[in-house]
Amino acid sequence: MKTIILSDISNSKETIIPYGLRLAVALESEADVLHVIDPRTHQGTYSSVSDSQSISPGETLTQAETIKLEKHRVSNEMDKLLSSEGSRLNYPLKINRLIVENSLEEELEHRFALNPDCLVVVNAEADEDMFENTSEIVRLIKKAGVPVIVVPPGEKFTDIGNALMPLNIDRNNYISMKKLRFLFDHFRMTVNAVGVASQNDYTELELKAIAWRDVAKEYVLPHSTVKTNILEGKDFITTVNNYFHRNNHDLLIMVNDNNDSKKAVTDTIMFLKTIHSPALVYFPN
Missing domain, CATH: 3.40.50.620 (HUPs)
Known part of the structure; x- marks a missing residue:
């Protein structure tokens, strides 16, 4: 390493x-x-x-x-x-x-x-x-x-205790996340995986998020506390950004294994322009 x-x-x-x-x-x-x-x-x-x-x-x-x-x-x-x-x-x-x-x-x-x-x-x-x-x-x-x-320039390092990860619930990205095991194992952080849904889709996405959490906890994040939250909102980036700062997260984690690579790139650019906090970005090859 x-x-x-x-x-x-x-x-x-x-x-x-x-x-x-x-x-x-x-x-x-x-x-x-x-x-x-x-x-x-x-x-x-x-x-x-x-x-x-x-x-x-x-x-x-x-x-x-x-x-x-x-x-x-x-x-x-x-x-x-x-x-x-x-x-x-x-x-x-x-x-x-x-x-x-x-x-x-x-x-x-x-x-x-x-x-x-x-x-x-x-x-x-x-x-x-x-x-x-x-x-x-x-x-x-x-x-x-x-x-x-x-x-961000001048950022002071602190141990990572609380990380937020925008969740692509429709993809089981466990294999991609294994590349980040070194980080999860060293910091033993709380990983808060979040999705954004309209009111009509909330219940369905919440059930999918719980299933994702259980598998991720067992196979990828055994030393981490894993939470999932489905946030209600219209704009994905704004909703996640506000939640990140409201709950004092230390790190944003973006595992971009989405089939729509153009959208993943666009979302990543917008997050980096607006988050003003350390962000881990990973595009698996």
């Missing part, structure tokens, strides 16, 4: 790296802090600073020099952050500091091939460096086929 934290060290907002490190400690996993420099976005430019060795202020930089300068800057910032955070952890966490030159998609494909049972941690806010918008984040998650925790 490995936790791969996508570095947002270039982002002007608060980094999610401390959250990822503390999550790795809680999961007793090794942590990769991965910073990807895409050469397509780092072209030659004028230097406003000096590296005191080979580059003077105002000098025209080649692409190779621009990337070298960026690696140097990121390396210094990451060293400071990891040194500070490592001293606070009070735990012998193995942290691999990785600064690579590649496209993000190609690098992640490589990392996932090496670590198929990994968990990825990524900033929820697109920084126009790694991701231009939330849709790009979701597109990458869908292609990855591994669980990804999307974290």
